[in-house]
Amino acid sequence: MKKEILISLEVNEKRVAILEDGKLEEFFIERADAYRMFGNIYKGRVKSVVPGIQAAFIDLGTKKDGFLYVADAVESPFDIDSEFDEVDLHQRRHRAKIPSIDEVLKPSQEITVQVVKEPIRDKGPRLTTHIALPARYLVLIPGETKTGISRRIDDLRERSRIRKILSEIDHPEDVGFIVRTAGEGRDKHDFSRDIKYLAKTWKHIKSESGRMQAPSLIHRELDLVERMIRDYLTDDMNRIVVDGRLLYDQVKHFLKIYLPDQDVKVEWHRDGPPLFERYRIEREIEKTFHKKVFLHSGGHIVIEQTEGLVAIDVNTGKFTGENSLEETVYRTNLEAAQEVARQVRLRDMGGIIIIDFIDMSNPDHRRHLYRLFRDAVKRDRAKTNILPMSELGLVEMTRQRIRPSLESAVYGSCPYCEGKGTVKSVTTMAIQTIKEIKKTLNHSKDKVLNVYVHPHVAERLLHEEQKALAEIARSSRGRVIVLADPSLHREDANITFVR
Template structure:
């Protein structure tokens, strides 16, 4: 599989696309006015402690207060330290391991209102929620993630060779500062002691600088900003199987060359400066793919399709046979459609960066063997996803419940905003419903209005409906209440908006 990084940079926006076999697999977007804050380190002030939620709100200088859960509060307690062993918000999602969670102390024993503490953003503000923060700082490098507050060594789960795991653990144990923690990243596989030491020295020096800055600044205050988007993607995504990097900005091109020479000197990549007249994303056919990633319906090659709905609570995905009728029997047709949908669902989750709770409604399968085959296929394709996933068995109704780790906003919510007309509902009242609502409102209000003449102001489509197909309803009200109703259209009215006036 050939992989490429295509980078489009302007004065207001940076977009980085990871291509696999010529098709976009992951998309990262950073806008100058909306730059992401995951990885940033702040000196914050506790503004409210919530014992009932085992959490606290912390002012870090953003519009919304950040949310700090008890497990993310740094304390010199063995239980808390055990809880966070192996955790790194900014390592690759598969890095580290999970332990059984011990009991945690009450939040009110750890934090008080007005208290200042150093925290790091683990999740962007999403929707109406503020940023999720942690006081367990983690500083990612190319090969290692430094955790100055945790005494632990973790190894990426993607490194499968046990001898290599032992070698890397021994190297890190030998050279790490006492009492500190490190996660060995996938990129460290096969690396020498000198390469790991260089990464470690840089990260330890960075932490010392952060610690000094904390002492000289009051809360709330930004202490350390994570890398810009391009550098972050290069650090976290770039591997030996990426064949080429193409960028359309000369300054960014030169910066990438310097970055790779400094942090990845042993790797050799083709770094091309794109000079074509056509915009770079158009030249690679990416704009069309991005537009398709914003749609609800995704067609499958067989003629079936999936529907993706993103709600506040969960992501709902529905699988349908569509135009696909199959060649043998119904069960085989359903199985083939579900298996094809599995690959597309995994692709769309990754491309759209959908996370949280995901419910997949596969087409009902009567045979248990078919359900197991679809479930195994879903597990297999999701192993390629760097974001952590957890999948439950397919129910008899054909439903799969799964979770996918969410750190940043989805592509849909990054590129789109709620429709101002329907207020994000995705639908409005029909013209007939609005017309009949007007009839009921007229009957309630008209007897209380003085005079003989009543004026109704409404949207032009509703005015046409009331004057034509539904004129009998208006005439009936006029006869009943002995009033004359004059209908006037207002082009600037919402379709559901209307006003009843005297005269």
């Protein structure tokens, strides 16, 4: 399988696409004017403690205060799943009773915290007091002495081999480590290089924390390009292609520091069409914002993102199959399962996701579909939890949300409908305007009205509702003048008296 990382910089916007055999599998975007906080470490000050929600608000010196749940202030990453990779289940401690937040933190107290979830809409960033510093193969956990291993490394001999290697490497005594999935098969030299890099970084953070006054930023996470190299550059990655000198120099410099012993192929795309057009993925990127995604078979899936959850509906569409309805539905569901897993990654959807597969009567088909979907989701780097398929054919899952979805990063709410997606119909507004005219005439001695409405509503009032207006004028002994105003919103009506 041919794997490539494409990196483009245009108009203060960095975009990264990960291709597998020419097909877009992952897409990331970062803009210069968008302040990214995930992974940053701050020296903050407790602004308020709220026992009612068992959380504290922390002044970070940013626009929004961060919020810190009591569990994130007292539980170690070895007690719960790591923010980066899941640790060995056998290394979890027995959880003691969590104290109240006002027993842990006091107002004006200084505290070092890390952002584990970006601000989303009106919510500030979510914080933890348990710092986690990721490198290529390891995550350093200050204040710990244990070693955890990603659950995705499931070979017992490999886990034992890794533990033995780490026990032979000198490292600071006041830190622990989590071995990331990429650490599988790595040797002592690879882990030693990561430990050296992480120990140096942690030493600098401690120094900055002692020197800086709260609130202040004491460590900034890597930018998009460097994170992609750290997290996605694997041995089976064929090359990195960039479209500018600045990107080329940045990638080469970071590789020299971070992976000095690896010969990574980096190409600078200079001639011909823009990089993403050259690889024919601009259209694929644009499709990630469409509600309807078509399948090769002729079926399609419909994706609806709401504030509370994401609903995904599977339909056979034009696919009629060859043998039976059950077989047609089964084949559509299998193809949809792979595409749903891909779309969830591409769009970076988080929170609760509900997939409505087409109902199947064959229990073997249902079991196979569930296993296929579960396996397709396994490649997702975000933490996921998938529940068994319900009798209605619904699969419920949750996906770790650490930043706003791709759609919310690119699109804003419609200023016309204010994000609802619909506006009142012309008929509804005509009827509503007539009611307002009646109400206004009944509560005033003045009887001549100018009614300013949207042109479409005015047309309806002057034609289909002409008799109703005439009856109002007759019964009230008044006069109603309807005027079209193109500057008005369809749902607005401005009624004034003519004296």
